[in-house]
Amino acid sequence: MADLTYWKGSDTYLCDPQLAQAFHMARSLGMPLLIEGEPGTGKTELPIQYAQDIGLDLFVYPVGSKSNVEQFVGRFDHVKYLRDAQIEILNAQREDKGLTTRMTTGGRDPEQLGDYVMKGPAAQAFCSAHSVLLIDEIDKAPREFPNDLLYALSHHKFIMPESGEVIEATEAEMPAIVITSNREQELPTAFKGRCIYHYIQFPEADKMREIIARHHPEVDDRVVQVALDLFYHLRMLGLERAPTTREIINWLKYIKQFSSEEAITKIDKLEGIGVLVKTQSDLEKVQRKLFGDSDDFRKRSTFN
Amino acid sequence: MLETLPAKFRAYDLRADVRTLLTFRKAVERGLVKTLGDMYALLKSLVAQEPSKIGPFTRAFYDYFLNIDIENGDTLHDAILRSETFRQWRQDLPEGGEWDVADLVSQFIDAVHLTHYDIHEIISGKELWDRDNPDLADTDGDDSLDIPEKYLDRMADYSDLSLEELLERMREVLRNQKGKHAGGSHWIGTGGISPYGHGGGAKNCIRVGGTGGGKMARRVMGDARFFPVDRDSILSDNNVDAALSALKGIVDESAEESLDVPLTIKQGIKRGGLFIPELKNVTQEKLQVLLLIDNGGYSMDPYIHHIKELFKKMKTRFSHDLETYYFHNTIYNAVFSDVRRTKMVSLKKLLDKDPNYRVFIIGDASMSPYELSQGSMANWHDLQRKFKRIAWLNPEPEHHWNYTMTISVLRQIFEMYPLTPAGIERAVVEMNRKTGLARRG
Numbered sequence: 184m185a186d187l188t189y190w191k192g193s194d195t196y197l198c199d200p201q202l203a204q205a206f207h208m209a210r211s212l213g214m215p216l217l218i219e220g221e222p223g224t225g226k227t228e229l230p231i232q233y234a235q236d237i238g239l240d241l242f243v244y245p246v247g248s249k250s251n252v253e254q255f256v257g258r259f260d261h262v263k264y265l266r267d268a269q270i271e272i273l274n275a276q277r278e279d280k281g282l283t284t285r286m287t288t289g290g291r292d293p294e295q296l297g298d299y300v301m302k303g304p305a306a307q308a309f310c311s312a313h314s315v316l317l318i319d320e321i322d323k324a325p326r327e328f329p330n331d332l333l334y335a336l337s338h339h340k341f342i343m344p345e346s347g348e349v350i351e352a353t354e355a356e357m358p359a360i361v362i363t364s365n366r367e368q369e370l371p372t373a374f375k376g377r378c379i380y381h382y383i384q385f386p387e388a389d390k391m392r393e394i395i396a397r398h399h400p401e402v403d404d405r406v407v408q409v410a411l412d413l414f415y416h417l418r419m420l421g422l423e424r425a426p427t428t429r430e431i432i433n434w435l436k437y438i439k440q441f442s443s444e445e446a447i448t449k450i451d452k453l454e455g456i457g458v459l460v461k462t463q464s465d466l467e468k469v470q471r472k473l474f475g476d477s478d479d480f481r482k483r484s485t486f487n
Numbered sequence: 488m489l490e491t492l493p494a495k496f497r498a499y500d501l502r503a504d505v506r507t508l509l510t511f512r513k514a515v516e517r518g519l520v521k522t523l524g525d526m527y528a529l530l531k532s533l534v535a536q537e538p539s540k541i542g543p544f545t546r547a548f549y550d551y552f553l554n555i556d557i558e559n560g561d562t563l564h565d566a567i568l569r570s571e572t573f574r575q576w577r578q579d580l581p582e583g584g585e586w587d588v589a590d591l592v593s594q595f596i597d598a599v600h601l602t603h604y605d606i607h608e609i610i611s612g613k614e615l616w617d618r619d620n621p622d623l624a625d626t627d628g629d630d631s632l633d634i635p636e637k638y639l640d641r642m643a644d645y646s647d648l649s650l651e652e653l654l655e656r657m658r659e660v661l662r663n664q665k666g667k668h669a670g671g672s673h674w675i676g677t678g679g680i681s682p683y684g685h686g687g688g689a690k691n692c693i694r695v696g697g698t699g700g701g702k703m704a705r706r707v708m709g710d711a712r713f714f715p716v717d718r719d720s721i722l723s724d725n726n727v728d729a730a731l732s733a734l735k736g737i738v739d740e741s742a743e744e745s746l747d748v749p750l751t752i753k754q755g756i757k758r759g760g761l762f763i764p765e766l767k768n769v770t771q772e773k774l775q776v777l778l779l780i781d782n783g784g785y786s787m788d789p790y791i792h793h794i795k796e797l798f799k800k801m802k803t804r805f806s807h808d809l810e811t812y813y814f815h816n817t818i819y820n821a822v823f824s825d826v827r828r829t830k831m832v833s834l835k836k837l838l839d840k841d842p843n844y845r846v847f848i849i850g851d852a853s854m855s856p857y858e859l860s861q862g863s864m865a866n867w868h869d870l871q872r873k874f875k876r877i878a879w880l881n882p883e884p885e886h887h888w889n890y891t892m893t894i895s896v897l898r899q900i901f902e903m904y905p906l907t908p909a910g911i912e913r914a915v916v917e918m919n920r921k922t923g924l925a926r927r928g
Contacts, residue, residue: 200608212519273761
């Protein structure tokens with residue numbers, strides 16, 4: 184049977200119960216889980232941590248603007264095929280002339296079309312039972328990509344090019360499929376209809392404190408508190424690119440090398456704020472909003 | 488079972504159909520649906536597949552299952568407080584407790600959103616707790632321990648209940664209620680809400696849920712992000728992002744490989760006649776946009792900011808060619824490359840550009856008829872002939888178009904769309920349809 188245990192996260196990964204439940208539902212129903220949410224809220228981490236924690240094989244397909252189904256499923260390597268076919272002829276000619284040296288095809292046989300099919304992550308995942316397949320940032324793909332996956336998603340089946348080999352997994356053995364998206368473009372409804380959808384809510388302060396504790400257990404509570412105050416304050420400012428979980432975790436990585444007292448002063452001075460605020464116009468906005476009315480504007484506005 | 492559910496969802500502008508019900512049934516068979524909270528979680532993941540649908544979904548859910556009508560601008564709290572369902576649920580509470588109303592509403596929400604996962608969690612949490620505290624378990628006559636035990640037992644029972652049993656229980660409650668007062672339309676009685684009767688949780692200081700669905704549902708109501716933006720309203724700060732996502736469709740990318748003939752021949756000759764096909768990546772990611780904005784006159788003022796915001800965002804996202812020019816009412820022999828219209832660029836220069844440029848003309852097309860002189864009309868025609876992918880976006884409401892003479896005239900030349908996210912999307916779709924045409928031309 185497929186792994187249907189209810190997985191709630193690991194030591195390093197705090198999984199929101201609602202996300203964990205959606206993930207479990209998706210696996211039980213044999214449907215892909217489509218996760219959306221702000222960048223840096225741990226969308227991609229879910230399948231990685233899950234595979235690691237349970238000890239399952241993980242196959243990743245990072246989607247880009249050039250992605251196509253061939254790369255994802257498998258493609259026929261025409262170049263190698265032609266090369267090997269040519270080599271056969273060449274070898275035969277050499278034999279005729281009494282030459283003994285032969286060129287090798289590297290174990291591939293042009294008679295076996297399957298030898299020339301390069302399996303993509305999807306085919307590999309469907310070949311190995313109970314694996315995890317991550318399709319990362321599907322919103323970056325050309326528009327037809329999600330539509331091209333429809334058949335495979337509903338039938339748990341891929342047909343390999345040229346060789347015609349059918350790769351199929353039963354619902355019990357099919358990989359747990361996780362698809363992430365940053366909503367840069369709308370996905371087709373037909374595609375979404377075949378997924379279990381979950382929108383990751385941005386964690387509230389309490390939850391964030393737990394998340395931080397998993398990543399940086401050694402940081403002083405007071406430091407975390409001050410950092411979180413600032414962090415959520417920044418998020419309220421309506422920045423173009425509001426800081427997210429990833430940013431605060433990275434920022435604390437920098438902050439934690441100092442003693443608690445030092446760290447708090449550094450946070451107050453917004454040192455290393457570049458980790459949290461990523462664009463020039465946002466930086467200016469932060470400067471204006473946080474120090475706009477304050478007298479010691481000059482003194483404090485040094486962004487290092 | 489639940490046959491009327493898709494219709495109800497569709498009334499809230501959500502997408503639901505037979506497949507939704509089939510998946511739902513499958514989930515029931517797999518034991519995923521045991522409580523009302525399970526239904527909420529599952530249906531949400533099937534029906535509310537973008538953030539802006541979660542708000543309407545939550546409303547539809549409360550309406551259908553609990554007969555609680557959440558009006559626009561209502562908080563979940565207020566809607567529940569007003570409802571008959573809550574009144575009855577409260578009525579059935581065991582005597583002898585004084586509870587704060589706000590607290591009761593929270594309990595109600597928690598009970599609604601309790602999932603079977605939560606129940607398992609609580610039960611296994613309790614077991615762990617018992618194992619860790621052997622001393623406490625021995626102490627007899629301790630009330631605070633005694634009651635939770637019973638309550639947990641009931642919860643355990645409940646988690647093994649099949650959906651059919653649950654529904655039966657709810658129907659029964661409904662029948663009873665019908666006797667009481669000429670029967671509401673609501674589908675689930677209060678008896679179906681909570682697995683453990685009433686108030687058991689709070690009374691024994693075990694706060695159920697409060698973390699999961701309930702919290703979510705509460706948050707959703709007060710947050711504009713979880714409601715759809717009006718895609719037919721004129722471009723504003725609120726829907727700039729929606730428009731942007733429509734605009735994104737204009738990047739036509741393709742990922743294909745093609746045979747590199749020259750390289751194949753060259754390499755083949757080097758190999759002494761062994762021709763191995765060489766492939767090359769064909770990248771077509773050309774997004775060239777010309778933006779012609781009418782910034783003359785007061786009529787266009789309110790829109791300039793949003794338009795620029797929209798295309799600025801677009802530019803940072805894609806960093807492709809985007810050129811903006813300005814004109815006043817109509818184009819004579821030149822456009823201007825700056826907002827204040829001091830730097831002239833001759834029309835001829837525009838017309839010399841690659842015909843694959845996508846051109847958006849943004850203007851209200853409202854002017855004195857004499858401005859559409861023969862000369863300026865010829866210029867519009869030239870633009871239209873040159874650029875196959877050209878669209879006019881008009882901030883004027885569409886139903887006014889027929890009453891302005893100059894709009895009617897320009898509409899005969901250009902395809903005109905309202906300057907709304909939906910209008911932009913239509914324009915982009917239409918443009919993309921012409922892609923093949925432009926390439927050949």
